[in-house]
Amino acid sequence: MKLSWKIFFITTPIFIIFLTVFGTWMIQDSFWNSFDREVEQCMVENQMFQNAYELTINALPREQRDRVSKQKIVESFHHRDAGGSGARILSERKEVLYQDGGVVVPHGIQEKLDASHNVGYEIVKKEQEVYIVVMSTGTLDEYIETTKNISQIYSNRSQMYERYQIGVLLVAVLLGGIILLVLFFVMRNMQKLSRATRQFATGQYHTRVNIRSKDEIGTLASDFNWMANAMNTQMVQLQNEVQRQEEFTAAFAHELKTPLTSIIGYADTIRQMELTPEETDMCADYIYRQGKRLQSLSYKLLEMTLAGQQEVPHREIFVPDFLQEVQRTVAESLLEKQLTIHVEAQSGVIFGDRELLGSVFINLIDNARKASEPGKNIWVYGVAVPGGYTVTVADEGRGVTQEELARIAEPFYMVDKSRARKEGGAGLGLALCRKIIDLHQGSWQFESEPGKGMRITVRFGLPEVTGRERARRRRTARKDRKESKKAEKSRYANRHVRKELQH
Amino acid sequence: MIKILIVEDEEPIANLIRMNLVKAGYQCEIASDGEMAADIIAERTFDLMLLDIMLPKLNGYEVLEYAKEIGIPVIFLTAMGETQQKVKGLKLGAEDYIAKPFDIAELLARVETVLRRYKKTQRHLGFLDIEIDTDSHTVTQGGHPVDLTMKEYELLLLFVRNKNRALYRETIYENVWGGEYNGTGRTVDLHVQRLKKKLGLEDHIVAIYKVGYRLVI
Numbered sequence: 001m002k003l004s005w006k007i008f009f010i011t012t013p014i015f016i017i018f019l020t021v022f023g024t025w026m027i028q029d030s031f032w033n034s035f036d037r038e039v040e041q042c043m044v045e046n047q048m049f050q051n052a053y054e055l056t057i058n059a060l061p062r063e064q065r066d067r068v069s070k071q072k073i074v075e076s077f078h079h080r081d082a083g084g085s086g087a088r089i090l091s092e093r094k095e096v097l098y099q100d101g102g103v104v105v106p107h108g109i110q111e112k113l114d115a116s117h118n119v120g121y122e123i124v125k126k127e128q129e130v131y132i133v134v135m136s137t138g139t140l141d142e143y144i145e146t147t148k149n150i151s152q153i154y155s156n157r158s159q160m161y162e163r164y165q166i167g168v169l170l171v172a173v174l175l176g177g178i179i180l181l182v183l184f185f186v187m188r189n190m191q192k193l194s195r196a197t198r199q200f201a202t203g204q205y206h207t208r209v210n211i212r213s214k215d216e217i218g219t220l221a222s223d224f225n226w227m228a229n230a231m232n233t234q235m236v237q238l239q240n241e242v243q244r245q246e247e248f249t250a251a252f253a254h255e256l257k258t259p260l261t262s263i264i265g266y267a268d269t270i271r272q273m274e275l276t277p278e279e280t281d282m283c284a285d286y287i288y289r290q291g292k293r294l295q296s297l298s299y300k301l302l303e304m305t306l307a308g309q310q311e312v313p314h315r316e317i318f319v320p321d322f323l324q325e326v327q328r329t330v331a332e333s334l335l336e337k338q339l340t341i342h343v344e345a346q347s348g349v350i351f352g353d354r355e356l357l358g359s360v361f362i363n364l365i366d367n368a369r370k371a372s373e374p375g376k377n378i379w380v381y382g383v384a385v386p387g388g389y390t391v392t393v394a395d396e397g398r399g400v401t402q403e404e405l406a407r408i409a410e411p412f413y414m415v416d417k418s419r420a421r422k423e424g425g426a427g428l429g430l431a432l433c434r435k436i437i438d439l440h441q442g443s444w445q446f447e448s449e450p451g452k453g454m455r456i457t458v459r460f461g462l463p464e465v466t467g468r469e470r471a472r473r474r475r476t477a478r479k480d481r482k483e484s485k486k487a488e489k490s491r492y493a494n495r496h497v498r499k500e501l502q503h
Numbered sequence: 504m505i506k507i508l509i510v511e512d513e514e515p516i517a518n519l520i521r522m523n524l525v526k527a528g529y530q531c532e533i534a535s536d537g538e539m540a541a542d543i544i545a546e547r548t549f550d551l552m553l554l555d556i557m558l559p560k561l562n563g564y565e566v567l568e569y570a571k572e573i574g575i576p577v578i579f580l581t582a583m584g585e586t587q588q589k590v591k592g593l594k595l596g597a598e599d600y601i602a603k604p605f606d607i608a609e610l611l612a613r614v615e616t617v618l619r620r621y622k623k624t625q626r627h628l629g630f631l632d633i634e635i636d637t638d639s640h641t642v643t644q645g646g647h648p649v650d651l652t653m654k655e656y657e658l659l660l661l662f663v664r665n666k667n668r669a670l671y672r673e674t675i676y677e678n679v680w681g682g683e684y685n686g687t688g689r690t691v692d693l694h695v696q697r698l699k700k701k702l703g704l705e706d707h708i709v710a711i712y713k714v715g716y717r718l719v720i
Contacts, residue, residue, distance in 0.1 A: 261519075265519040265523075265605070
């Protein structure tokens with residue numbers, strides 16, 4: 001059964017029962033009130049009759065008492081009401097001494113009256129009418145009987161019952177209708193929501209619920225939409241991630257298979273054929289070189305994996321010092337190719353990991369070196385810009401075309417394969433840089449034209465931080481600067497070892 | 504002489520293929536990018552083209568279009584073992600594909616097969632007094648037909664195509680029987696013995712200790 005019907009079938013009967021019980025009680029209460037009032041009034045009337053009768057009798061001289069008829073006595077103070085009432089005077093032996101011609105109903109009050117109870121009443125039903133009979137006895141040993149038709153209050157009661165029943169019925173219908181209407185409206189939203197959920201579950205991830213009410217259902221709907229959006233975003237991210245991963249794997253497989261083909265092929269040639277010593281030398285040389293290529297590839301790959309796993313400590317780095325450090329690192333290799341490097345940096349800071357960011361700029365300068373002819377210049381500018389800091393590396397090298405520019409940071413992409421191979425590149429340098437810059441929430445921009453050199457601008461934003469956080473960073477940065485000087489020596493040693501391994 | 508164009512941007516691989524094809528008696532030329540390959544085939548004719556897919560300037564599929572127009576059969580070389588790429592190449596009209604890395608024997612066998620399909624090879628292979636008709640699959644020795652089983656015939660063909668080259672048991676097995684060689688079976692040796700006996704090649708097919716056999720002429 002639907003929830004709306006459940007609620008309807010539970011609330012409506014309960015409501016009707018309560019309404020009925022309450023109404024009955026009210027009506028009954030008002031009936032008994034009227035009844036009591038009526039009884040009281042009759043008693044009072046009877047008493048007044050009695051008093052008037054006795055006074056009149058007592059006022060007569062003793063000798064006239066028997067001669068004057070009861071009729072006359074009574075008529076002197078009593079006038080019969082029209083319809084439904086009556087009065088009688090009875091003797092002790094139930095002889096009717098007086099009768100006013102009104103209604104007379106049988107009753108048994110007389111027997112119950114005695115010295116201590118001189119008044120009593122009885123409700124008598126006769127021919128669909130209800131009468132109240134009051135009888136009292138006074139000092140005269142005569143019984144006064146007054147009768148009154150009280151059918152009115154009974155019929156009033158049944159009339160009220162009838163009206164009330166109609167009322168309750170109307171209210172029940174109206175209320176039930178309203179409840180159903182409200183429930184259906186609420187449930188319609190619920191159905192919308194449930195339909196949307198089902199659609200979402202079957203893969204229609206663009207499904208959203210359009211419920212504008214501000215109640216709990218509305219909240220639930222907007223929560224659902226929020227969840228759907230969040231999931232969509234996450235799904236897109238995951239898909240992109242998977243795609244990137246696939247592309248990377250494909251490129252990696254290619255990069256791996258190319259040297260492997262040479263190694264296996266030349267080795268196979270050597271073992272299968274009798275070659276001249278020159279040919280054997282050539283084969284061996286190829287095997288060695290391609291083996292080296294695999295080695296360099298594995299190193300870069302390792303570096304990339306490590307960069308991806310690292311938790312980046314966001315420490316303040318004072319750029320002029322940092323760039324000079326980078327310059328010192330690359331100086332030797334630039335000197336070999338007779339290149340001049342110019343470093344100009346405005347005072348400013350960036351946030352991140354010194355070692356990783358260092359490797360970014362070393363890589364960029366190294367690329368510039370590879371692209372430049374001997375005797376050219378390389379510039380490194382640091383510029384403090386509103387809300388951040390940019391570092392530009394520019395060269396006067398070969399430059400690349402627009403199409404190449406778009407693909408330049410893809411893993412394993414090489415603008416000039418044969419030359420890159422000779423320089424010992426694996427095509428991972430810029431991919432690694434991009435990864436590190438992404439880790440630092442930075443961005444970069446390439447400008448280049450064939451033959452006119454290349455400009456790479458890396459922009460770092462300032463993270464939004466609280467005053468306390470900023471103070472903490474400043475403290476750690478100060479400490480960092482001291483430590484970095486110490487660490488520099490060991491880093492040089494490390495790099496030296498790594499170079500040794502590569503050569 | 505059969506002329507083969509090798510289109511491969513990786514210099515070591517191009518040289519490797521050339522070295523082995525030249526030794527097998529083919530004439531070779533190398534193109535290091537797609538554009539160069541298209542230019543070369545426009546000028547000169549070739550009997551076969553070995554084509555890499557990932558090439559600078561023009562990619563392998565585009566070069567394949569040119570080659571098809573001129574009517575040069577193409578075997579493409581691919582580092583990507585993805586079925587999709589193989590299917591795409593074959594659909595576009597390539598004769599066969601070779602997945603990198605490859606064995607030299609496999610390379611030669613595939614080259615040979617495609618050339619035979621295009622009737623570019625000699626119909627009759629011969630050495631000593633033995634004649635092999637590759638069309639009718641018949642072998643004659645001194646004019647008399649020799650009855651060989653299918654496997655023996657294929658074995659003989661492999662030896663003839665790899666004269667003076669050491670053939671490893673695994674290479675023989677993989678080329679003649681197909682599938683992975685488990686390294687213990689005597690199948691190869693038994694067939695080689697029978698072939699030697701039938702054709703009287705005891706002095707020419709020599710066993711190489713722990714390796715396999717070589718046809719010495």
